[in-house]
Amino acid sequence: MLDVIFILAAVGFFGVAWAYVLGCDWLLEGRQP
Amino acid sequence: MTAAAWGQLALFSALVLLTTKPLGVYMARVFEGEHRPFPRILGPFERFLFRLSGVDPSVEQTWVRYAASVLAFSLFSLLVTYVILRLQGFLVFNPQKLAAVDPALAFNTSASFTTNTNWQAYGGESTMSYLSQMAGLAWHNFISAAAGIGIAIALARGLTRRRAPDAPRTLGNFWADLIRATVYVLLPLSLLFALLLVSQGVIQNLSAYREVTTLEGGKQVIALGPVASQEAIKELGTNGGGFFNANSAHPFENPSPFTNLVELWLIFAIPAGLTYTYGRMARDTRQGWAILAAMAVLFLGGTLVAHWAESRPNQALASLALDHGAGNMEGKEVRFGTAASALFATVTTDASCGAVNSMHDSFNPLGGLVPLVNIQLGEVIFGGVGAGLYGMLIFVILSVFIAGLMVGRTPEYLGKKVESREMKLAMLYVLIFPLIILGLTAWASVTQWGTSSLNNAGPHGLSEMIYAFTSGTGNNGSAFAGLNANTTWWNTLLAVAMLGGRFLMIIPALGIAGSMVGKKVVPAGPGTFPTNGPLFTFLLVSVVLIVGALTFFPALSLGPIVEHFAGLAGKVY
Numbered sequence: 001m002l003d004v005i006f007i008l009a010a011v012g013f014f015g016v017a018w019a020y021v022l023g024c025d026w027l028l029e030g031r032q033p
Numbered sequence: 034m035t036a037a038a039w040g041q042l043a044l045f046s047a048l049v050l051l052t053t054k055p056l057g058v059y060m061a062r063v064f065e066g067e068h069r070p071f072p073r074i075l076g077p078f079e080r081f082l083f084r085l086s087g088v089d090p091s092v093e094q095t096w097v098r099y100a101a102s103v104l105a106f107s108l109f110s111l112l113v114t115y116v117i118l119r120l121q122g123f124l125v126f127n128p129q130k131l132a133a134v135d136p137a138l139a140f141n142t143s144a145s146f147t148t149n150t151n152w153q154a155y156g157g158e159s160t161m162s163y164l165s166q167m168a169g170l171a172w173h174n175f176i177s178a179a180a181g182i183g184i185a186i187a188l189a190r191g192l193t194r195r196r197a198p199d200a201p202r203t204l205g206n207f208w209a210d211l212i213r214a215t216v217y218v219l220l221p222l223s224l225l226f227a228l229l230l231v232s233q234g235v236i237q238n239l240s241a242y243r244e245v246t247t248l249e250g251g252k253q254v255i256a257l258g259p260v261a262s263q264e265a266i267k268e269l270g271t272n273g274g275g276f277f278n279a280n281s282a283h284p285f286e287n288p289s290p291f292t293n294l295v296e297l298w299l300i301f302a303i304p305a306g307l308t309y310t311y312g313r314m315a316r317d318t319r320q321g322w323a324i325l326a327a328m329a330v331l332f333l334g335g336t337l338v339a340h341w342a343e344s345r346p347n348q349a350l351a352s353l354a355l356d357h358g359a360g361n362m363e364g365k366e367v368r369f370g371t372a373a374s375a376l377f378a379t380v381t382t383d384a385s386c387g388a389v390n391s392m393h394d395s396f397n398p399l400g401g402l403v404p405l406v407n408i409q410l411g412e413v414i415f416g417g418v419g420a421g422l423y424g425m426l427i428f429v430i431l432s433v434f435i436a437g438l439m440v441g442r443t444p445e446y447l448g449k450k451v452e453s454r455e456m457k458l459a460m461l462y463v464l465i466f467p468l469i470i471l472g473l474t475a476w477a478s479v480t481q482w483g484t485s486s487l488n489n490a491g492p493h494g495l496s497e498m499i500y501a502f503t504s505g506t507g508n509n510g511s512a513f514a515g516l517n518a519n520t521t522w523w524n525t526l527l528a529v530a531m532l533g534g535r536f537l538m539i540i541p542a543l544g545i546a547g548s549m550v551g552k553k554v555v556p557a558g559p560g561t562f563p564t565n566g567p568l569f570t571f572l573l574v575s576v577v578l579i580v581g582a583l584t585f586f587p588a589l590s591l592g593p594i595v596e597h598f599a600g601l602a603g604k605v606y
Contacts, residue, residue, distance in 0.1 A: 002136035003119065007112065009140070013529070014108040017536045021100045024461070024544040028454050 034340050038372035042336060045294060045376065046329075049301045053325065056302060057309020063217040064186045064210065065314060070217060079216045086208065093203035096547025099187055100540055102207035103180060107147050107536070110176060115143040117169040118161075127162035128241035134160060141524035146173035148535035149181055149417055151267075151274030151387050151510035152527060154519040158256035158277050163239055170274060171263045175219050176211065178270030178303075181419030182218065183210030184539055185307055186314075188423045191546025192447055193314045195554050202551035204543070218303070219270060226265035226299060233295075234288035237261040260285055268299035271417040273387025273510045281377070281390040282366045293373055293390065300386045304328075304415035307422045315447055319565035324425055327573040331414040332383050335403045339375040342400030348600035364395025364514075375400065382407035385417030387510030394497065394514035398597035401513070402589065405500055408507040409589075410581040411466060417508060423542045425573075427462050429564065430455065430545065432576045436562045436569075446564060448554035455548050458541035465537045467584040469506045469530050474499050474588070482522035488515045492599065493606035496592035501527065506534035 034042075062070055069076065083090060094102065117124070118139040122132045134142065138155055145152040146169070157166065187204040196202075231237050236257060243255045260276045264286055267273060273280075281287040287296060305325060312321025346357035360371035369377070374391035381388050382404035393404050407414060413424040434451055437444025444451040477483030477498050487494040493515070500513035505527040512518070518527060563569060596606060 006136055006140040007115065009525075010108065010111055010115070010144070013532050014104050014536075017104050017532075017540065018101070020537060020540050021097060021104070021544075024458055024540055025097055025547075027457055028544055028548050030454060 034337075034344065035372065038340055038344075038376075041294075041372060042376060045297055045380075048294075048298045049305050052298070052302055053305045053309050056306030057313065057321065060182075060218060060303075060306055060310040061313040063213050064205075064310070069213070071221075075216055075221070079212060082212045082216065083209075086212070088206070088208040088212065090206055090209035092206055093201065094206055095202060096187075096191070096204055096543045096550075099204050099207045099547075100543045103184065103539060103543075104536065106176075106180065106207070106211070110173060111143045111147040114146060114169045114173060115139050118142060118165055121162040121165045121169075124162065124164050126164035126167070126239065128239070129162070131160065131162050134165070137521040137524040138519060141528045142170075144528035144531050145505075145510065146170050146272075146274065147177060148508050148531045149173075149177035149270070149272060149385070149420065150505060150508040150531045150535070151272045152505055152512070152518075152531065153274055153278075153510070154524055154527070156278035157275060158242075158258070163258055166263065166276060167259060171266065174263065174266040174270045174272040174274070175215050175223075178219055178266070178272065178418045179211045179214035180207075181417055182214040182303070182307070183207055183419065184543065185419035185422040185426075186210055186310075188426055188542055188546040189311050189314045191548075191550040192426065192449070193311075193316070194550050196551065198551070198553060200551070202547060204546050204550060219266065222269055222302075223262075223266040226269065226295065227261045229295065230261045230264050230292060233292045234284075235261040235264055235292065236285045257285075264296070265299065267388055268296045268386060269303065269418075271300060271304070271384050271386040271420075273381065273389075275388065281388045282369075282392075284368075287390055290369070290373065293369060293377065296388070297377060297380050300380050300384045300388070301415050303418045304384055304421040307419065311422060311426075317565055320447070323565050323567075323570050324422075324429065324573070326567070326570045327577070328383075328413070328415050328421070328425065330570070330574050331410065331577065332379065335383065335407055335414070336376060336379045339379050339396075339400050339403040340372060342397045342403070343371040343375045345397060347395075348397055349605045352603070361395070361397050361400065364392030366390060378404050379407065381511055382509055383412075383414035383416070385412040385420055385507060385509050387504065389511050392514050393500070393511060398493075398496075398593040398600060401496065401500075402593040402597075404511065405496070405503060405513075405589070405593065406581065406585070408503045408509045409467075409470070409585045410577055411463075412507045412509065413577060420508065424538075427459050427542060427545070428573060428577050428580075430459050431463070431580070432569070432573045433562065433564065434459075435576060436572060440560070440562070442560055442562075445555065445561065448557065449549055449552040450555070455545050458544045458548070462538050462541040463580060466506060466534065469533045470499070470502045471585075471588060473502045473526055473530055477502070477526075482520065486517040486520060486523060488517070489606050491606040492592050492596040496596065499588055499592055502530050505530040508535050
């Protein structure tokens, strides 16, 4: 059970990091909310 | 400082300086040259790996694709290590029949080695099989270091490339950079220095541990293993994870003052060389020397403070009628003494390495402050392989921006204008670091899971917690000790700190590279602020110190600084 949680946590972190990449790209493109 | 201490510092500094240019030229040829070094020996290996992995090195990537490749590769390698650690009890090369690593510890260790941190909440000889050490951990020592070098080169390309406005805004190919850093830089140097270390007494075998009878007639188990092959890359890749729990204080890892000097040089060699590589890429080597000078100033300052602090008696013993001539010897190897210990502690925390030859927890408060501050300045004083250069380049951009504000001109660097969009990402880079460290330390200091792991009360206990999260987030990996970090809470949160401190800082750095690479280059004019001279070095050092002080001084004042003054008043922790 803990194995599943930690593997999902790792995948989840890299998912957040990918969203962060897209967010930074959005900032660089100069788009406004 | 004694004459021997000065001599050691001078010899070490001279070695680093002497090898900066040749290593820098070599790495410039590897990453940017048309003809790579040793084409008959290393060329076929490189091409084999390209074919095996299906990589076409001529296909360049935008910053988003470069970042995606870094993330995908890191996630894959983290999961591979996690599986190896969890299954080591069923796998080969396990003569001690060590059981599977606990899930939280396996997660922490996988994150630790993926991020080039090498924080170790375990004793290597009592936890890890030889397969885990070699395939799970030493493998990461190469690839995490290679990834760091690749990212630094990508940022350097972004800042230094001159392209037509309609040209693709690409930064190179992550997979090609990863393979070239491994094949041309890390593997050959590691092999060479592993053999040198073997010749000096560092062990290398796959034997079971040996039980011996001591001179007093007792029994002692001597741990063995493939140490030399991991020792060289441990320092060269600024990884720092020791084969043994005692790390470079163990005689099988670091047998003599000569190997100590070699290991110190290995830690600084690539970060120093990369500054020259950067200068070559910028077509002005003085750009690289200016950055190296800033790193050297900060290094020398920290070293002198650490030497001074550790040459003084241990605060707990100062009032006793003892000979204090050797300085504070608590937690130090007699073979190395205070001078080599203080120098090693400074170098390993400047460079994001984390290997230790003494216990930082036993330093006098101001001696322990130096490693802590070194990491908190952002691991830019030489820094990790690659990480030091890309971290310092962010501070360069920050310095250029501040200089531009002071004279009322649009800031520019290497002829490219630095605009608000790059500054937003630079601020993300600068702010994410203290946010993780201070946020998690604050949480730990008011919770049962945080404080129950401490072995010391008062400001020293706070220092132990600050150090743990600083070391994790800074991807340093050295431990202050005095803290039982092998609990589910600490393992999990330190893993999050390590992952955040690596990838949430790499991403804005690559974003800045992607933004700068396509910018038009304007020729330098009379109003251009020169970034290749002593004035800029002074500004860069000042910015690094001011940002670090503004961020961390309040926390430090509650930890090592108040502990120092309490010690002067006779109260120790």
